[in-house]
Amino acid sequence: MPALTAADGLVDYLNASPSPFHACATTAARLTTAGFVQLHESDTWPTEPGRYLVVRGGSLVAWSTEHTAGAATAYRVVGAHTDSPNLRIKPRPDLARAGWQLLGVEVYGGPLVSSWLDRDLGLSGRVAVRDGSGVRAELFRDDDPVLRVSRLAIHLDRSVREGEQLNAQQHLAPHWGLGETPGDFQAYLAHQVGVDTADVLGWDAMTHDLQPARVFERERDLVVGARMDNLATCHAGTSALVTALEQPTDALVPVFAMFDHEEVGSVSERGAASVFLPVVLERITASLGGDRQDHLRALAGSVVASGDMAHGTHPHYADRHEPQHQIAVNGGPVLKINANLRYATDSMGAAAFRLACEQAGVPVQEFVTRSDLPCGSTVGPVTSAGTGVSTVDFGAATISMHSVRELVGAEDQQMYADALAAFLSPA
Template sequence: MTSVEHILDLRDFIEASPSSFHAAREAGRRLAAAGFTQLDEAAAWPVHGKFFMIRDGAVMAWIVPEDATTTTGFNILGAHTDSPSFKLKPKPTTGRFGWLQAGVEVYGGPLINSWLDRELQFAGRLVDRDGTETLVATGPLLRFPQLAIHLDRAVNDGLKLDKQYQMNPVWGQGDAGQADLLGLLADRAGVDAATIGGYDIIVADTQPGQVFGANNEFFAAGRMDNLTSVHAGLVALIAAADKPAANVIPVLAAFDHEEIGSGSRSGACGPILEDVLTRVSDGLGASVSDRRRAFSNSFCVSADAGHAVHPNYGERHDPANLPVLNGGPLLKINANQRYATDGVGAAVWAGLCEKAGAPYQEFVSNNNVPCGSTIGPLTATRLGIRTLDVGTPLLSMHSARELCGVDDPHHLALITGVFFTAAV
């Protein structure tokens, strides 16, 4: 697969994944098409083979080779399926002055102004009272309309949006007392609104991803933080099934809820990854001591998005570390362990990149700009597995529509492919 082929496949994956639930389902569809077997958490699991499981908006996938032993290590690519957005509140149908609007709550840390004046959709899951889940994606339905400059002459001197009162999208006209947004969603999903007991619905962009630039070197789309990493891991794991490998168990761990702290049953602070690793280890006949030895032999690459240098805000970056688009994935480093990379991990990453024939760049924050964090430190802390942090460089991170280089996601997949098939 070339960089262009990879980026077009990433575009299709993003378009099929407007919510974390859709991303997990689409990953599962691709894995099943590649011969992976979906497992039920409530059932007994087979040991050797290609498997995946879905828990809410998270997906875990792995390959257990025939020569795996009780102390075989796990090579884990960690990523997340969620992105900053807005989530539908209870009693969602609102409106005034003849407008139908929706009550939404801010999810994570979106660049709020980037969501203005776009044709957006609702996407996520509807849950019947019997527990049946139905995914829904409405297509273009709503919009956050901006106030005209004629009514706010100072808007270009600084825009501050009130999250409660000014971020209520419009989705139609009529009497809010007579309208039913939940009923509309149920109709779009083909279910009976009267049976719905709960929902997890977010706002997502509808504009397809686009390659552009003087030499078609750029790619813009929504949710690249962090579907670039989920997709790279998915592509690499599917390819790894057909390659000779060292005695390792490759694992794709795509968590949900990273953007709000990972504290959930499907997030990196929860037990989902440990559940999978323990059940695989148990299936191989491992004792508690064997499992700890296997974890000691394991390695996790936490793959998230990172910051490329911004041409208009160069002072916000470290002056000696200025990563660019198409310069390779980032090795993310922070002295205070907001990223989990240490010297050993950095050396492992350098070796993987050399074997893959792919470039990489180092990222460290400006001392005056607080550093974000990822699932990396959480995984290292929970499981004691050595972890490093990497990511695709972006501009406009947490925007409704982010920007990356065409080559970088492909390079991340190539490096991950080496990682999934090599002892580290």
């Protein structure tokens, strides 16, 4: 069944991508297999039509000009984000307390912190290492259970029945050994990437849950795993870009962008609020022989679809959802709308996405946050503001968003990818 194939593909993608850097590497590898060529920002880009991608840390942009003659008349952009809430290792993390070796961590984003407790945790990310007189980046991944944040026994705190009160400084430092002397995290990283300890100059290191993603076995209608928000969109977008090229729309450039740092506001050199995407789009126009005027004309006819996960209606908390906008898992893609522009969707953007779903033959749902609850946001508003392009926010239904393990529908994954493929290559 196609839906199960897409769900199994999502499982593989999640398990291969414990950090934003690994997510970009996973997507780059899949796109390279599909004929994409990885470019470097410091190089002169080719003028020959083709399939290309560029990676900046935990962000990636991929596109195809192979069916575009001359300057593009418009772009179709699907956006997603690679980062997820987790615990990240501090620059000077080594400490010891009560006979335990601990690591200092910062909470990244807004995780459901209690879901990280009493779990086997691995480490992954990027290490900056000395390379002659310069610096190079090395990815690392340790899937051994090297860290754990342990709960206090209920016998020592009966008030836990009323809810755990966790202090991020005092209660979340994971232990990774026994001893009165702190460990040496820098030496650990040096071993991971095969260099001398003194050659480790910095790191972007983070924890990940070691329980693998998987399809539920009873009816195979659900998928559970870490980082669904928002690697499920990264997976769907990667598949959609390749599929869209099988039936391309002439003179239109399909683009897929994955941004880091959405969970903390997108303001970085590679976040959606940066110039990364606008600069890449301008360079694409230049590679096609267009000038600034051509680029601005192309932007005027472009549309961005910002993909992030949507809150499925929880059976225990259905009252937390807008009564007229209940969201079903395996009910199809979800338009996300907010009058105060926490989502960028307007009527024109929504129309473009509805037409894509109609073309793909998939149903559309609509999500609106209850008027008496705050609304989250996405890469949509900052992408819209940074490019001046009409933007629509959408997602796929999920339960337990920002938990260490989230839940999505297996059937939704194929519908999600089909809708994005149609958006990238409208009929």
